[in-house]
Amino acid sequence: MALRHAVLAALLDGEYSGYQLTKIFDIGVSNFWYAAPQQLYAELTKLEADGLVTGREVVQRGRPNKRVFKVTGAGLSELAAFAATPAKPLLIRDDLAVKVHAVDLLDPAPVIEQLHDRARQAAAKLEVFEQLLLRLRGELDEETFLRQGENVGPYLSCLAGCRLERETRAWCLETARTLGERMARAGRETS
Amino acid sequence: MALRHAVLAALLDGEYSGYQLTKIFDIGVSNFWYAAPQQLYAELTKLEADGLVTGREVVQRGRPNKRVFKVTGAGLSELAAFAATPAKPLLIRDDLAVKVHAVDLLDPAPVIEQLHDRARQAAAKLEVFEQLLLRLRGELDEETFLRQGENVGPYLSCLAGCRLERETRAWCLETARTLGERMARAGRETS
DNA sequence: TAGCAGTACTCATGAAGGTGAGTAGTCATG
DNA sequence: CATGACTACTCACCTTCATGAGTACTGCTA
Known part of the structure; x- marks a missing residue:
């Protein structure tokens, strides 16, 4: 459970769809996490199933509809709990x-x-x-x-x-x- | 196959046992890789099976014997091939x-x-x-x-x-x- | 009007990595 | 002489991550 918190943190900045998160995570969310699109979609599905985010359909014209997500109260609690646990050491692979x-x-x-x-x-x-x-x-x-x-x-x-x-x-x-x-x-x- | 090359690179500095590598990787091999002891032992076993390193038993008094490893010619070739392939982007998880x-x-x-x-x-x-x-x-x-x-x-x-x-x-x-x-x-x- | 780039998302699979638990001997310390 | 710390290593399981492939629709450009 690690990507999980990065996604929650990213969603605090606003409502995003899986695809938009892809762009954000592609450059590495201000450099502290990277994830491939498929991981993000999978994680969003799990987060929604766990009630930590809610999605809603946004109907678009001229392009496919999308589902955007925002953090729920439970999601915030989860983040709070996460923030209170001791940090894992910085992981670098180069x-x-x-x-x-x-x-x-x-x-x-x-x-x-x-x-x-x-x-x-x-x-x-x-x-x-x-x-x-x-x-x-x-x-x-x-x-x-x-x-x-x-x-x-x-x-x-x-x-x-x-x-x-x-x-x-x-x-x-x-x-x-x-x-x-x-x-x-x-x-x-x-x- | 990633830890693999980090281990080979570390073994260029001298002969080390799995346990010694543990210490080296514990602080993160000059900060570019981290691995747990079990991963290192497993990787050394594989590397030896693939002929990229050779181990030899070192008999010690007052403490358990150990097996130290060094990189073979094939291991060096492997490293050379690795060095010539484009680098993956720096991975950070924080x-x-x-x-x-x-x-x-x-x-x-x-x-x-x-x-x-x-x-x-x-x-x-x-x-x-x-x-x-x-x-x-x-x-x-x-x-x-x-x-x-x-x-x-x-x-x-x-x-x-x-x-x-x-x-x-x-x-x-x-x-x-x-x-x-x-x-x-x-x-x-x-x- | 064919073809390509962009948006938006899904499925499936396997490799890589992480973690807990355990063994066994030696040495120093209280 | 018991306890804990250090060296040295093994087994087994499970989560996470990485990757390739594929769908579908739109809009632009040559």
């Missing part, structure tokens, strides 16, 4: 870091390329997150908003996403540069 | 960020407490990682080591871990402060 760890005995070229890819992705996400921050805080500056704003939760978690993406980008670029320089040097010495 | 996202409608007190816990954990990990960096680079300073050192892979991935932990600590403390101040303010206003 292919690329594994590759970097092993890079001394491997061909560094593809790893360098992947580092650049990742840096680009991080930059793109960072931009999305920074737009989101602007939208969330409206006309207020950050300090004022954090002091007086209404919904600081999403803002705060998005800040975490920003930090992560910024560091990811910096690390990828530095690491790629380091490996690139070593490759060039090794090339000169062997030739 | 309970605490979900809680922060939802904090506006919940009791912030337990969340604040968990943020402090997390900050402490991050500080502890950071210290471990910084010790590891010192050990890895020996007498050289970082720049020289990265230019001329032999095994920079583990160093580089550990740098990623450091960045992550530093940011985690900073974010947790800032977020806890923000939420704490808002709580105090709300308390004054209601009373």
